[in-house]
Amino acid sequence: MTKFFFAVVIVALLCVPAAASTDCLICHSAMQGKMEGRKGVVDVHIDIEKFADSVHGDFQCTDCHMTYGTGPHTPPSGDVPADVAELIPFVSLKSKIDPVAQSACVICHPTIYKELRESVHGENIFVKKETDGPLCLDCHGSPHYIVPKTDENSHVNHANVLHTCGKCHEDEKIVEKYDMSAHVIEKYKESFHGKKYILGHKKVPICNTCHGSHNITKWDAPDSPVIGEGKVKTCGKCHAGATKKFAAAPAHKYIGKENPIPYYGEKLLILLVFGVFGFTISHVLLEAFAEIRDNVFRKKKGGHHE
């Protein structure tokens, strides 16, 4: 039975428009689950339909998995371009699973890779040699299934950015380790921009709109887009004519005791709201009660409501 199943899969795959990747996919589309390899646990399954629909769908497997060219059962070998080779020790810090393939992004995306290396995210890996901090896959997901960012399945689609950034920025251990601002995701959700974002607004600014993505800096870095002159420029992307005074507005400051005027202002307002509710509701209910009493139990002769 199993043999028959494999035969069907192989025949089916041979019908797929010819690509050399088919050789690998004959097995890797049928294989399910994870395998314990020499360097860690590997998900061996490739969803061929999703792969074909991805932006990398017409790639050969060996374009990135370049050391696996000689066959599936021989140890990886072969030359690796210098720009890729240089990245491997750093990428290996984060993941031991084919770091060659994980470094291969640089072949086609050299400028973005350079930006990333110089960013606060890249610095953590390439200078501080830490294991945290995002490389390509951490934000974009598996390269086999990357779709354009306009696609709502993209991890970096406007609607998914908050979740993608939140993977680290909501992680208390990471936040504490690097002394980052706490609860930023929550604070954003509380902000005016954030409330609209949650309702599904497509144009409202989300993390990368202001902070940048591959070129992200620490918020208080001299060239930061979220302080001083940089912030004025950033706000001006949407708010035409933004001034320094306008940009002084906190974008996502917690509404809590740390900002006492809005905090206690709201408490006062709630008091007022309940005061007014108390008066109006008691008045309405008592009046309704009186009307019923008058009309049902005290039928007045010649009265207005007979």
Add this chain to the structure above:
Amino acid sequence: MSNKELPKEIERFNIIFRIQHIILFTTFLLLSFTGWALKYPEVEPSAWWVRIWGGPEIAGKIHRVAGVTMLLDFLWHVAYLGYLFTKGMKIRAVTTIIPLPRDIIDVIHNYLYFLGLSKTKPKFGRFSYIHKFDYWAVFWGMGIIGVSGFTLAFPVFSSQFFPEFTLGWIWPLLRILHSDEALLAIVFILFWHFYNEHLKVGKFPMSWTWLTGKISIEDLKHEHAREFEYLFPEAAKDE
């Protein structure tokens, strides 16, 4: 003047006031509907509700247009009142909308009546304290919700008027003011206005005064006894 010579009805609101009221409640409803979802965006019905209004972007545009229209309507009302004064409109205790000490006595009197501690209802002039509360609530709303709403809709323009020391907290405060006072306005209208002008015995489904501008002499006698006495002193003596 005997009862027979009395008109059947009198005009309570002229056409200008009626148009102002129609614009006011149309924009009020639009603003409530399009703004509501932003109060509690994280709950599931909010996203569903805002989609009915064309999604957050369209709802936001409707909200801004309705808001500016409402503010203009309000300014028109105030300007029109000013115009009426130049045409000789007088402030009289019995016909004015301005709150007077007597209104407080009326509130107490009415509560006593509700509780069965007084046998008589208070006698109201042209505007009872119920009407006055309703009317001035709009002024309060325009001041708080209107001004904060304007700053939120045109933040770059508005920011130039804020003193330097307020910049750290003014925006969250404005947002809270707008949102909490809007909630207050909606609940107030639902209870106060809907009960008094729609649900009350003799009013259901609504008082038609908003369309016709007229009030019948019968209603005038009972609901605005002091105004009736003022307008028709002879007839009032006969009663």
